Amino acid sequence: MSVLLVILGMALVTYIPRLLPALFLNRIKFPDWFQKWLQSIPYAALGALIFPGVLLVDKDQPWLGLAGGLMAFLLSVLNLHITLVMAGSIMVVILLQYFL
Amino acid sequence: MELKSQKPGAKSGSQLGLGIGAGLPIFVGYFPIAIAFGALAVQAHLNWLEATLMSLIVFAGASQFVGVSMFLAGAGAAQIIAATFFLNMRHLIMSLAVNDQMRDFSGAWKGFLSFFITDETFALLTLGGGESHSETRTPGYMAGLLITAYLGWVSGTALGGLGASFIPPQITTAMSVGLYGLFIGLLVPPARKSISFAIIALSSMVLNWFLGLLMEAGWGIVLATIFAAGLGIFLIKEDE
Numbered sequence: 001m002s003v004l005l006v007i008l009g010m011a012l013v014t015y016i017p018r019l020l021p022a023l024f025l026n027r028i029k030f031p032d033w034f035q036k037w038l039q040s041i042p043y044a045a046l047g048a049l050i051f052p053g054v055l056l057v058d059k060d061q062p063w064l065g066l067a068g069g070l071m072a073f074l075l076s077v078l079n080l081h082i083t084l085v086m087a088g089s090i091m092v093v094i095l096l097q098y099f100l
Numbered sequence: 101m102e103l104k105s106q107k108p109g110a111k112s113g114s115q116l117g118l119g120i121g122a123g124l125p126i127f128v129g130y131f132p133i134a135i136a137f138g139a140l141a142v143q144a145h146l147n148w149l150e151a152t153l154m155s156l157i158v159f160a161g162a163s164q165f166v167g168v169s170m171f172l173a174g175a176g177a178a179q180i181i182a183a184t185f186f187l188n189m190r191h192l193i194m195s196l197a198v199n200d201q202m203r204d205f206s207g208a209w210k211g212f213l214s215f216f217i218t219d220e221t222f223a224l225l226t227l228g229g230g231e232s233h234s235e236t237r238t239p240g241y242m243a244g245l246l247i248t249a250y251l252g253w254v255s256g257t258a259l260g261g262l263g264a265s266f267i268p269p270q271i272t273t274a275m276s277v278g279l280y281g282l283f284i285g286l287l288v289p290p291a292r293k294s295i296s297f298a299i300i301a302l303s304s305m306v307l308n309w310f311l312g313l314l315m316e317a318g319w320g321i322v323l324a325t326i327f328a329a330g331l332g333i334f335l336i337k338e339d340e
Contacts, residue, residue, distance in 0.1 A: 011157035013185035017192035021199040022210035040332025041197040042226035047304030048324040068277035076288035089281030
């Protein structure tokens with residue numbers, strides 16, 4: 001029973017932050033600076049998600065994440081499709097794990 | 101802001117299909133990690149139903165791993181729920197950006213679709229659509245993408261919880277790096293086209309690394325995102 005309550009609690013505190021902008025960010029036109037801030041969020045959030053997190057995927061072997069990340073960077077500079085970028089970074093990590 | 105004229109019915113089927121296709125990379129990335137999660141949850145003495153229920157109604161990978169680890173360590177309910185809250189606070193910021201794209205949707209759609217916002221779905225929804233947004237900023241497309249990702253997470257958990265721990269840890273590591281590959285692959289093309297976005301992303305990395313030395317990672321990401329996105333106020337020109 002208490003496990004169920006914890007799961008329900010986790011669900012609630014996870015959904016509320018996701019829901020709040022849906023309730024408050026309505027059709028009102030925001031000032032210019034706020035629009036620019038909103039527009040910048042994806043780039044800022046992805047930057048923060050990528051680094052240093054990518055090095056911590058395997059805490060004992062940070063170079064695994066580094067190699068996968070560098071491969072993803074290289075492939076995306078070549079403008080490859082996102083699926084290929086993901087596949088490339090996965091392959092590098094599998095190969096490194098296999099041979100080293 | 102362009103007008104997103106919605107023609108109900110006419111193209112909603114193809115939009116749904118496009119969205120499902122766009123969500124497939126996340127499905128594939130989530131699936132093995134969710135199997136690992138399901139297996140871990142059962143090892144932590146949750147039953148199969150509880151493990152699957154957690155993925156069904158929480159749907160936030162990192163916090164679920166942390167939650168189950170805390171179960172295993174004997175943490176109390178309040179501690180686990182508080183940790184979950186702090187770890188998932190960042191979705192508030194991400195949901196702001198996603199809801200900015202859903203302004204023309206009904207309240208019910210917004211409330212429904214917002215449930216599925218994760219790091220990965222947020223990244224694809226905001227940066228994955230390419231140049232044209234007329235098809236990608238529709239309820240059908242977004243629902244297709246989000247529910248595809250969701251099914252990967254939930255079905256993987258259900259399978260892992262059945263004792264299907266046939267995914268070796270090396271694969272989980274590789275797939276986790278693959279999800280970082282998703283982030284990088286979405287970030288690099290627009291950042292190469294706009295020096296402003298590149299500066300914002302790089303500043304956020306440095307800031308997050310620095311904040312990570314001072315506080316829990318969840319907070320570091322939230323603060324780095326808020327402040328680095330603030331640079332956009334000064335950097336972005338009207339035509340970007």
